[in-house]
Amino acid sequence: MKVPFVDLRAQYLSIKTELDQAIFEVIEKSAFIGGNYVQKFEKEFAGYLGAKHVVACANGTDSIEILLQCLGIVPGDEVLVPALSWISTSEAVSNVGAIPVFVDIEPDYYTINPNLIEEKITSKTKAIIPVHLYGQAADMPRIMKIADKHNLKVLEDCAQSHGCEIQDRKSGTWGHCASFSFYPGKNLGAYGDAGAMVTNDDIIAEKARMISNHGQKGKHNHIMEGRNSRMDGLQAAILSVKLSYLEKWTTARITHAKYYHEQLKNNVVDTPFTRPDSKHVFHLYVIRTDRRDELAGYLKSKEIETAVHYPTALPFLQCYQQQRNEPEQFPIAYKYMKQIISLPMYPELKKEMIDEVSQSIKEFCK
């Protein structure tokens, strides 16, 4: 049985009529950029999160960059970033002229390790970007405490954590602000690039709106130079339709993760934990094994697709070689980057498919 890593077409087919209608409506009304559909989605997503402001923008990477600008991060500042994430998290820091300072991850949860944050704080440190990696909540209560103590800003990277909760409060509502991506493969995905900035702070929200639309406060009133980072009406209309299914899809992901765990727990692979008092939304289902590449090859021979998120931890990417990072500084990220493998995970995944994947892993482990 072929098991794809994700199946965006299956999701489309499950709500095709609704989506097609939404898309035609936007074209019919020529509401292509900004406008009513974007405003409607912003309001709905704010309601979903329990946040005061949502400002839509062009993609998740822009949303981090713009928020760093809103927080007043300037060249020379240092921003703490987890050692394991997609490059956007650190790239955005560099793109505003600041320096990404990497912090190793928690061995059980893959998110920034609060025990290691304080030793990285210098007089130049201005902010922390926790990433709720794979859909797992970062330790927000502790991170906020440390941030308060050292007067640092916190920007949550929620690109992989739509619907994730910590103590019944959604990820994206803990920090001073949060960035979201709606890249097609994310838990809430558009049909192209899209992103959003979330905050309860009126000033951050106003600035984010200005920067993402050429620094305008009202048409042709350019208070500052900004940039073009707006959401398409088509993406907003699609996201509005999909948002109403997000809880259902998240529940399906959690159910699949439980079933994977049941099947795999007595094998020599490490299955994911969920942080206590939190809701893991399983953007990715990541296991670990010392024979990762062999396992990937074996599964491929059985037509099961897998992926690695990410094969090189951020400190060891070529683009950061001037930092001269050593494995001993980030032992967990360094060890895990050779062991992690992401199994097929999406709401429409069938139980038989999980059986097939698990059975194949068991055979491999024998």
Ligand SMILES: *Cc1c(COP(=O)(O)O)cnc(C)c1O
């Ligand atoms: C996807 C992702 C982003 C960036 O989102 P884009 O919309 O692709 O720019 C940022 N951070 C993390 C952790 C991501 O997974």
